Structures are given as structure tokens and as C-alpha cells.
Amino acid sequence: MAAALIDLDAAASTRPIPPSARVRELLEGRVWGNPSSLHAAGRRLKQTLDEAREVLAEAWRAEFGEVLFTSGGTEAANLALLGPALAHHGPRRRVLVSRAEHHCVLHTLAVLERLGFQVDWLPVDRVGRVWIDGLEAELGEDVLMVVAMHANNELGTLNPVEDIRARCHSVGALFVCDSVQTFPALPPVEADLSFVSGHKFHGPPGVGAIRIRAGTPVEPVLRGGGQEREMRAGTENVAAALWMAEAVLEHREHPEWTDQRRAARDAFADELDPSFVPTAPGVPTLSGHLHGRFPGIDAETALIRFDRAGVLASSGAACSSGSVEPSHVMLACGYDAKEAGEALRFTFSKDVSPDLARDAARRVNACIQAIFGNRTP
Ligand code: PLP
DSSP states (O other): OOOOOOOTTTOOOEEEEEOHHHHHHTTTTSSOOOOOSSSSSHHHHHHHHHHHHHHHHHHHHHHHGGEEESSSSSHHHHHHHHHHHOOSSSOOOOEEETTOOOOHHHHHHHHHHHOEEEEEEBBBBSSBBBHHHHHHHOTTTEEEEOOSSSSSSOOOBBBOOHHHHHHHHHHHHHEEEOOOTTTTOOOOOOEEEEEGGGGGTTTSOOOEEEEEEEEEEOOOSSSSSSSHHHTTTTTOOHHHHHHHHHHHHHHOOTTTTTHHHHHHHHHHHHOTTOEEEESSTTOOOOTTTEEETTTOOOOOOOOOHHTTTEEEEESSSTTTOOOOOOHHHHHTTOHHHHHHHTTTEEEEOOOOOHHHHHHHHHHHHHHHHHHHOOOOO
16 A cells, blocks of 8 residues: 655645635535625625635734735735836836745746836845845835845745845835745734735635735736725635635634644654755754755655655745756755755645654655665766
8 A cells, every 4th residue: 555645845835724614605605796796695705805804914914905815926926016016107117136036026027127127136145045235235216126035935044024124115115025935824024015825824725815015006917897906806716715814813723833843844854864965954944844955866856756655845846847947046045056956845734743754754765765776886
């Protein structure tokens, strides 16, 4: 019998909490309608949607009207970057960002360049964090926005976001923060625009949210009806928004999840073959994150073996093409292409116990030893 699967890819997606009876009513079509309709069915759904919005606003320490629902982190990132650019007709033509950001940011910036903005790259240290002196050197009154993620999705390291925000605001630039990997587990960042994704914290996939701080000039990207305060057209997915809000409430009920993730990560790391080289030893990271390499073994070879052994891990960002590319984050940190092609990410959700983590490590070790054993000297 094949060994049970052990999911060590929580940074890619997490198992949704069981839907409540109210979510099920919507999913099973016992309650339906359009939250923009003025009749009773519409009003009922609008109320449910606003309840969900209230929960997110509280977790974000935001005003109720600052939170808008989207189809996920990627759509929210597009609005967070394109929205302020489309709304700006003044002299601020530069955007500052590092190459360690998620592709939903990096690929959207290419559109900003086509709109006539100049993208200038911020240096990062060896573990993917924006280097503050480098930011300071680039900042000026011609900067429209600075984009920096709260935690890096590959390495799990944390940007000095408070420092970045303060420096942005000192020159009147906007601070845009990708909070996908930290919300709602860590205290929220006071950015002008920030965004989150339901499936990263035990909500369903295909739903997310953006916070646009009151007074921030933003033009909508999706055009159509006047939903979400005319900022994001399209009929809202009420079931998904409510389910995501319930996941936020579950997090509030279970502060111990952070320690559970850490315990699983540490148990795994302790058991792991000593040839593993962690990328950020001794550096604060998300509690359930372990990133590193087995030097000499490319990530694709390792991941195929792990998969066969029932251990689900990744080389970094989940990629729709299914291929393993050298990690752009590792390249941004100064690693060479060979090293970047060896990068592995093991990420632990609350659902992985330390015993299961040790089991996974033993399976990983067997794979690594088999790969080395197959090598002809
Ligand atoms: N930003 C970061 C840091 C992520 O890890 C992800 C997902 O991998 C996203 C944005 C995109 O979120 P979504 O999957 O909801 O589109």
C-alpha cells in the first residue's frame, strides 16, 4: 500500500476549514441570489457579504469600507499596482520594488512600464529582504509607490515593513504590501494598499481581498457594474467570502497554530539529512517555513522522488506550467543558476504534527540517499 501523503506545501495552499452550515447553504444552492439586487434575496446576500467584510476589516485593523473582495491574491495585486498608476497624472513616474517579489507583482509591473512608468530595482540581502539603505538611496519625490511583500513566499523571511512604510511616507510615496503569506497570522501591516488570499490561511481558493486605505487615489481595473464601491466590478462570490471570513475567525480562536507549525517545522529540520543547507539559518522566518538545498541535487529530481514517496514539497512558487525553473528569488539573493535550481521549500500547516513531520523527513532522507547512491563517481 502506498504511504499516506504528507503535505509540506502549505505556502502554496492550505486545506480549507470545513464550511459552516451557512456556507453550505450557498454552495449547495439552497440560498442564492445577487448581492446587488434590491429585493429580499439580494439584501440577504449583501448582509452576509458585509458580515464577511467586517471580519476581514477587523483582522486588518481597517475601516469597513476599505476592504474589497477579489478573486484572489493575484487579482488584488493587479489592482494594487495598476489602480494607483492609472489614477496618477502627476510627476511621480517611478516605482521601486525588489526582484524577490511574487510573479503576480513582477509581471504586473511590466504593464506599468508600458504605461510609461519606470521600474527601479531595490537590492535585497542574501535572504530576500529589502536593504533599507538601498531603498533610501532610490527614494525621492518622483516615486509613486514602493512595493514590498510582508513575508517572502519562498524563503519565509520578513521584510522590514514598518521601516519601509515610514520612509515611503516621508517622501509622499505609496506603500504597497503583499500580505498573502502573513494574513491573518501576523499583525497586519499599515500599508496604503495591501492584499491577501483565502487559500493561504485555510479559506477556499479563488477568493481574496484588498485593503485600500481611505483617501488613496486608485482607479478600478475591472470595469462593469458598480460592485465593491465601484472599485472591482463583477458579482461577488458570497460563499467564498464568508468561508474566508470564517477561516479568519478560526485563526483568532487558535493562536496556538503558529506554534504548532513551528513545532512541525523544527521536528522535520532536526530529523533531516545533514547534507541539507538551510538558506536562512538563524534568521526570523514564518513559523512553518523551511527553505534550503541539498547541494548537488537539482530541485526537479528531488521533488519527483519526494512526490513518489508521498511527500509534497515545492521548489518555491507554485507554477502553472508544472516545470521547475531556477528560483527567481534565489537569483535575486545572489545565488547562481545552479544553486537557484536546487532550491527546495518545505512549508507546514497546523495540520502536520511533529510525528508526521519526522516521518516526512525520513522519507526525504531516503530519497536523497537514493539519488546520491545512484550517482556514478
Ligand atoms: N503573493 C504571494 C506572496 C503568494 O504566495 C501568492 C500565491 O502563491 C500570491 C501572491 C497569489 O495569490 P493567489 O494564489 O490567491 O492568486
